[in-house]
Amino acid sequence: ETGVTQTPRHLVMGMTNKKSLKCEQHLGHNAMYWYKQSAKKPLELMFVYSLEERVENNSVPSRFSPECPNSSHLFLHLHTLQPEDSALYLCASSQDRGGDIQYFGAGTRLSVL
Amino acid sequence: KNQVEQSPQSLIILEGKNCTLQCNYTVSPFSNLRWYKQDTGRGPVSLTIMTFSENTKSNGRYTATLDADTKQSSLHITASQLSDSASYICVVSARVSGGYNKLIFGAGTRLAVHP
Numbered sequence: 001e002t003g004v005t006q007t008p009r010h011l012v013m014g015m016t017n018k019k020s021l022k023c024e025q026h027l028g029h030n031a032m033y034w035y036k037q038s039a040k041k042p043l044e045l046m047f048v049y050s051l052e053e054r055v056e057n058n059s060v061p062s063r064f065s066p067e068c069p070n071s072s073h074l075f076l077h078l079h080t081l082q083p084e085d086s087a088l089y090l091c092a093s094s095q096d097r098g099g100d101i102q103y104f105g106a107g108t109r110l111s112v113l
Numbered sequence: 114k115n116q117v118e119q120s121p122q123s124l125i126i127l128e129g130k131n132c133t134l135q136c137n138y139t140v141s142p143f144s145n146l147r148w149y150k151q152d153t154g155r156g157p158v159s160l161t162i163m164t165f166s167e168n169t170k171s172n173g174r175y176t177a178t179l180d181a182d183t184k185q186s187s188l189h190i191t192a193s194q195l196s197d198s199a200s201y202i203c204v205v206s207a208r209v210s211g212g213y214n215k216l217i218f219g220a221g222t223r224l225a226v227h228p
Contacts, residue, residue: 002156009154040122042218043157043202090156098213104156 003027006091006105013081014113021076021108023091031097032074034066037088037107049074050097081112115140117205117219125225130193134222136186136203144206144214148177148188151200151221160188160201193226200224 004025013019025032034046048056049068063085065077074091088109092102117138126132138146145164149157161170161177163186170177174191190197203219 002158004156006156040220042117042220045216092156098209098211098215101159101162102216104158106155109154 002103002105004091004093004103004105006089006108008108009106010109010111012111012113013078015081015083017081018077018079020078021089021091021110023074023076023105025072025074025091025093025103027093027103029093029095029099029103030071031094031099032068032071033092033094033102034074034076035090035092037090043090046076048097055097078110081110083112086110086112115205115207115215115217117203117217119201119203119219119222121222122220123223123225125227126193128193128195128226128228132190132193132224134188134190134201134203134224136188136219138184138186138203138205138217138219140184140205140207140217142208143181143184144208146177146179146186146206147204148175148186149202149204151202153199157202190224195226195228198224198226 007022032049036044046060047066052068067075088107090107091105094102120135147162148160151157163179176189179186200221200223202221205217206214209215
């Protein structure tokens with residue numbers, strides 16, 4: 001185990017649903033990240049949090065809303081998603097922002113119907 | 114534009130054989146290069162990290178090389194095992210303003226090892 005836990009592992013939702021993805025890290029890290037991984041495409045960085053403050057938002061649609069209540073937890077709130085949002089959503093953490101060594105969770109496989 | 118390209122996109126080999134995966138990058142300013150292994154249903158796990166001055170680094174049966182002049186890296190897997198079946202992702206770090214590293218990911222090579 002990498003020390004980064006994501007739940008749920010799988011999620012199926014309709015376009016009108018609201019759901020949340022959860023990430024928890026037990027490594028004492030100060031930075032946390034959300035990535036989107038689509039088939040045959042590079043990982044896309046979505047959000048970066050450093051010391052619970054959002055420091056990077058890479059032009060992500062507002063139907064994705066992150067929340068970082070403390071340095072150990074990160075959420076991704078989802079609402080009115082589109083089928084093209086179906087992907088593997090990965091959470092990662094590093095000691096500090098821009099840290100080279102990022103530890104990834106196992107991801108949440110999201111399917112939007 | 115910072116970019117990382119990997120080849121081949123997918124590869125099938127027989128158990129016990131060797132293979133080499135390629136990574137070409139156009140990233141500036143270069144900070145370091147890392148290879149990740151991602152098993153099906155799991156997140157990526159770091160295999161090796163190489164800085165500008167390092168040419169070769171090994172981790173068990175995995176050996177990574179880096180040619181900073183041609184901006185190429187390779188990952189060589191020796192005596193492959195069934196458990197090597199995974200996606201291998203090349204990640205290059207670029208130093209950006211503020212002193213932070215920005216990670217640029219390749220699309221990965223999907224390796225299947227057959228008995």
